[in-house]
Amino acid sequence: MSDVNYKEIVHNGLWKNNPALVQLLGLCPLLAVSGSVVNALGLSIATIVVLVGSNLSVSLIRNAVTDAIKLPAFVMIIASFTTCAELLMRAFTYELYQILGLFIALIVTNCAILGRADAFACKNKPVPAVIDGIMMGFGFSVVLVIVGAIRELLGNGTLFADMHLLLGEFGRGWTLQLSENYPGFLVAVLPPGAFLVTGFLIALKNIIDSELQRREKLRQTQETEAVSRRVRTTGNIT
Amino acid sequence: MSFISQSSPHAHATNSTQKVMLTVAAATTPGFIALVYFFGVGVIINLALAIIFSLALEALVLYLRKRPIKFYLSDCSALVTAILLGLALPPYSPWWLIFVGCIFSIVVAKQLYGGLGFNPFNPAMIGYVVLLISFPVNMTLWTAPVGFANAPSLAEAFSSVFLNAPLDGYTGATPLDAFKQSQGETVAEIYQNESIFSDAVIAGAGWEWVNLGFLLGGLFLLWRKIFSWHAPVAMLVTLTVCSFLFYNGGSDSGAPVLTHLLSGATMLGAFFIITDPVSSAVSQKGRLIFGACIGLLVFMIRHFGNYPDAIAFAVLLMNFAAPFIDYYTLPRSYGHNKSRRATEKVDV
Numbered sequence: 144m145s146d147v148n149y150k151e152i153v154h155n156g157l158w159k160n161n162p163a164l165v166q167l168l169g170l171c172p173l174l175a176v177s178g179s180v181v182n183a184l185g186l187s188i189a190t191i192v193v194l195v196g197s198n199l200s201v202s203l204i205r206n207a208v209t210d211a212i213k214l215p216a217f218v219m220i221i222a223s224f225t226t227c228a229e230l231l232m233r234a235f236t237y238e239l240y241q242i243l244g245l246f247i248a249l250i251v252t253n254c255a256i257l258g259r260a261d262a263f264a265c266k267n268k269p270v271p272a273v274i275d276g277i278m279m280g281f282g283f284s285v286v287l288v289i290v291g292a293i294r295e296l297l298g299n300g301t302l303f304a305d306m307h308l309l310l311g312e313f314g315r316g317w318t319l320q321l322s323e324n325y326p327g328f329l330v331a332v333l334p335p336g337a338f339l340v341t342g343f344l345i346a347l348k349n350i351i352d353s354e355l356q357r358r359e360k361l362r363q364t365q366e367t368e369a370v371s372r373r374v375r376t377t378g379n380i381t
Numbered sequence: 382m383s384f385i386s387q388s389s390p391h392a393h394a395t396n397s398t399q400k401v402m403l404t405v406a407a408a409t410t411p412g413f414i415a416l417v418y419f420f421g422v423g424v425i426i427n428l429a430l431a432i433i434f435s436l437a438l439e440a441l442v443l444y445l446r447k448r449p450i451k452f453y454l455s456d457c458s459a460l461v462t463a464i465l466l467g468l469a470l471p472p473y474s475p476w477w478l479i480f481v482g483c484i485f486s487i488v489v490a491k492q493l494y495g496g497l498g499f500n501p502f503n504p505a506m507i508g509y510v511v512l513l514i515s516f517p518v519n520m521t522l523w524t525a526p527v528g529f530a531n532a533p534s535l536a537e538a539f540s541s542v543f544l545n546a547p548l549d550g551y552t553g554a555t556p557l558d559a560f561k562q563s564q565g566e567t568v569a570e571i572y573q574n575e576s577i578f579s580d581a582v583i584a585g586a587g588w589e590w591v592n593l594g595f596l597l598g599g600l601f602l603l604w605r606k607i608f609s610w611h612a613p614v615a616m617l618v619t620l621t622v623c624s625f626l627f628y629n630g631g632s633d634s635g636a637p638v639l640t641h642l643l644s645g646a647t648m649l650g651a652f653f654i655i656t657d658p659v660s661s662a663v664s665q666k667g668r669l670i671f672g673a674c675i676g677l678l679v680f681m682i683r684h685f686g687n688y689p690d691a692i693a694f695a696v697l698l699m700n701f702a703a704p705f706i707d708y709y710t711l712p713r714s715y716g717h718n719k720s721r722r723a724t725e726k727v728d729v
C-alpha cells in the first residue's frame with residue numbers, strides 16, 4: 144500500500160467522513176460535554192491524543208496480531224492511552240478534569256476511535272495511520288468546539304468563559320460577554336440543546352454538500368454540452 | 382333533461398382546514414375576553430405579537446422550503462398555534478420571549494417536521510415548554526387578576542413588553558402557585574392568606590371565569606362537531622376522579638376538585654390543546670385513553686411534582702405515546718371479525 148492518498152485522508156477526516164457529522168460516532172461525549180467551549184476543547188484534545196496514539200500503535204502491531212484477538216487488543220491499547228490522557232489531565236488541568244469527570248474515561252468507548260483502529264489503522268502503515276488519526280480527531284474536535292461555542296453563546300451569553308481551566312493564567316481574561324442582562328436560554332445548555340445544535344449542523348453540512356453537488360453537475364453538463372454541440376438530436380437545437 | 386348519476390357519498394363537505402381552524406380561533410373568544418377583562422391589555426399585546434411573529438416565521442420557512450406561501454398561510458393553522466401560545470403565556474411578556482416561543486412552535490416543532498399534519502407534537506405546547514424550562518423566571522411571572530381598570534396601563538404594558546421594564550407592583554401568584562407554595566397549610570388557611578382567593582373561593586379570582594370562558598368555547602366547538610367528545614371528557618373525568626380521591630377535606634394543602642378543574646390551563650388544555658387532530662390519538666377508543674392519561678398526568682404533576690401546572694408536559698408526554706395507543710386501538714374494520722393490531726399481517 145504505497146500509494147496512500149493523503150489528500151483523501153484529510154478530506155475524509157475533516158469533511159466527507161467526519162466522525163461527528165457523518166458517521167455520528169462518539170455522540171455521547173459530543174452531546175454530553177459540549178456545554179461550553181472550554182469543556183469541548185478539553186475533551187477534544189484528550190480525544191485527539193488517544194486517537195493518534197491508538198492509531199499509531201495499532202498500525203505498528205498490525206502484522207503481529209491475528210484477527211481472532213484483534214478487537215480485544217485494540218481495546219486494550221485504547222484503554223491504555225485513555226488512562227494516560229486521564230492521568231495527564233489530572234496532573235495539569237485538575238479543575239477541568241473534575242468538570243469532565245467520567246467522560247474522559249469514557250473515551251475508551253468512543254466508537255470513533257475503535258472504528259478508525261479497525262477500519263484504517265490495522266490496514267495501513269504508521270505514517271498514514273497517524274495522519275488519519277490527526278484528521279479524524281480534528282474533524283471531531285472542530286464539530287465539538289463549534290457545538291460548544293453555540294451552546295455557550297445561546298445558553299449563557301458568554302464565549303470562552305473559564306478558559307484558564309485549560310490554558311492556565313494565559314486564558315483568564317478571554318471571556319466575552321454578550322450583554323450585561325442576557326436572560327440565558329437554558330434549553331441550549333440542557334441536553335435538548337445539544338441534539339438541536341448538532342442536528343442543525345448536520346443539516347447545514349448536507350445543504351453545503353447538495354449545493355456543491357448541484358454545481359458539479361451543472362459544470363459537467365455544460366462541459367458535455369460544449370463537446371457535443373455538433374451532435375444532432377431530435378428536439379431543440381440551439 | 383339530463384340525468385347525471387353520481388355515486389355516493391352524496392354529502393357535500395363543508396369543512397375545509399381553513400374553516401375548521403377559523404372556527405377554533407373564534408371559539409377562544411369567550412376565554413380571551415375573560416383574560417383581557419381580568420388581566421388587562423397585556424393579553425391583547427401577547428396575542429398580537431404571537432400572531433405577527435408566527436405568520437412571519439411561517440411565511441419565511443415556507444419560502445425557504447420553496448412551498449406556496451399563500452396556500453399554506455391561508456389554512457390558518459399558524460394562526461391557531463399563535464393564538465394558543467399567546468393565550469398560554471403570561472400577559473405582558475417581553476417581546477423576545479414570545480419570539481423565541483414562536484420560533485420553536487412554528488419553525489422547529491411544525492415546519493422542520495414537514496408542516497401541518499406531520500408534526501408529532503403539539504406546536505404551541507413545544508413553544509411553551511421550551512420557554513418554561515429556558516426562562517422559568519419570566520414564565521412564572523403572572524400579573525394578579527385585578528380587573529381591566531386596575532391592570533397596568535398601556536404605557537406600562539409597552540415598557541414591559543419592549544423595554545424589559547419589570548411590572549413589580551402587579552405580579553402575583555396564580556391559584557395553583559398558591560397551592561404549590563403553601564405546602565403544610567390547610568386549604569382554609571390558603572384561602573384566607575392568599576389575596577388571589579379574596580374575591581372568589583372556588584379557583585381564584587378571575588381564573589374561574591377564564592376557564593369557564595374556554596369551557597364555553599369548547600362546548601361550541603363540540604356542537605359544531607370540530608372534534609369528538611372523547612378526549613376532553615376523558616381528561617376532565619380523570620382529573621375530577623383523581624382530585625376527588627386525593628382530596629381529604631382540606632386538612633392539608635391538596636387542592637379541591639373545583640380548583641383543579643377551574644384554574645390554570647385546564648379548560649384551555651381540555652378543549653383546545655389535546656383535541657389537536659394531528660398530534661393526538663386517532664380512534665375514538667384511542668382518544669379516550671389519550672385524554673384519560675393526560676388527565677392523570679396533569680393531576681400527578683400538579684399534586685406530586687414541582688411545577689404548579691402541567692398541561693403542557695402532560696400533552697407532550699402523551700403525544701409521544703399517541704402512535705403506541707393507536708397501535709393497540711385500531712378499530713375493527715367493516716367485514717372483519719375482530720380488531721387487529723396496526724402491523725399485524727392479514728390472511729387473505
